[in-house]
Amino acid sequence: MKxxxxxxxxxxxxxxxxxxxxxxxxxxxxxxxxxxxxxxGFEYRSNEEWRPSxxxxxxxxxxxxxxxxxxxxxxxxxxxxxVMKHLGYALIDIHExxxxxxxxxxxxxxxxxLPDFAGVSESDIELIHLENITFRIPNLEQFLSIYKASSxxxxxxxxxxxxxxxxxxxxxxxx
Numbered sequence: 001m002k003x004x005x006x007x008x009x010x011x012x013x014x015x016x017x018x019x020x021x022x023x024x025x026x027x028x029x030x031x032x033x034x035x036x037x038x039x040x041g042f043e044y045r046s047n048e049e050w051r052p053s054x055x056x057x058x059x060x061x062x063x064x065x066x067x068x069x070x071x072x073x074x075x076x077x078x079x080x081x082x083v084m085k086h087l088g089y090a091l092i093d094i095h096e097x098x099x100x101x102x103x104x105x106x107x108x109x110x111x112x113x114l115p116d117f118a119g120v121s122e123s124d125i126e127l128i129h130l131e132n133i134t135f136r137i138p139n140l141e142q143f144l145s146i147y148k149a150s151s152x153x154x155x156x157x158x159x160x161x162x163x164x165x166x167x168x169x170x171x172x173x174x175x
Contacts, residue, residue, distance in 0.1 A: 016040050019104060020055050024133040026083045027059070032076060034059050035111050035125055035136040042143055042167060046174075050167070054105040061110025065117060070094045074108050111136075118142075118149040144171040 020036060027034050036044065038056030043049065060075045062068035074080065074097055081091065089099035089106065097108040114120045125136040138146060151164045 014043075016052055016055055016104075017044065019106075020057070020135075021130075021133055023055070023057065023083070023087065023106065024135050026087065027057075027080070028134055030076070030079050030083065032059055032080070033127070033134050033136060035122065035138070037109065037138070037146075039163070041137050045137055045140060045143060046170070048170070050163075054107060056107050056109065058109045058111035058114070060122075061108075061112050063110070063112040063116065065110050065113030068110070070097075073097065073110055080108060114146070118145045120145055140171055140175060144168065144175060147171065 017040060020040065024034055024036075035041075035058040036056075037058050038054065039050040039052035040055055043052055059080065062073050062075070065073070071077070071094070077097075084091070084099045084106070087101070089101045092098055092100045099106045111122045114122065120138065120142045122136065125138050125142060128135055128137055147164045147167045151168060
């Protein structure tokens with residue numbers, strides 16, 4: 001389903017994006033510029049409905065990604081924990097760096113693992129200034145690289161109903 005405009009998502013009609021904006025504002029205040037990933041980021045960039053169910057945020061972290069110990073994977077983790085607690089979230093999974101508030105899940109990953117994982121460098125990801133927040137979001141070509149890399153993960157394929165493959169098909173048609 002096509003969205004009427006990018007401002008529909010960014011303009012307050014999408015509660016997940018509104019929540020991302022709140023989190024982003026607080027992260028910006030402590031010197032962190034997050035990268036919006038996952039279905040929410042892809043929806044924002046593609047202007048298509050992808051039915052995001054959570055918020056995936058990448059921040060500076062260990063370039064080894066999942067190979068790094070949980071407690072070292074995300075840089076400035078203590079600051080992020082304080083922000084999320086202040087916003088009413090509880091940490092429910094340190095391995096996934098996942099927080100929950102009511103039915104809303106927010107997961108953090110390491111942006112520094114993307115070059116090895118998908119050939120995408122943080123410095124190449126567009127910096128967005130939207131009202132009072134600053135964040136990064138991959139372009140369509142970068143999302144294609146990320147979803148192709150993710151599609152190689154059998155665990156991910158078994159648990160996300162092959163959504164990555166649908167996104168890859170859509171991206172290949174667009175590009």
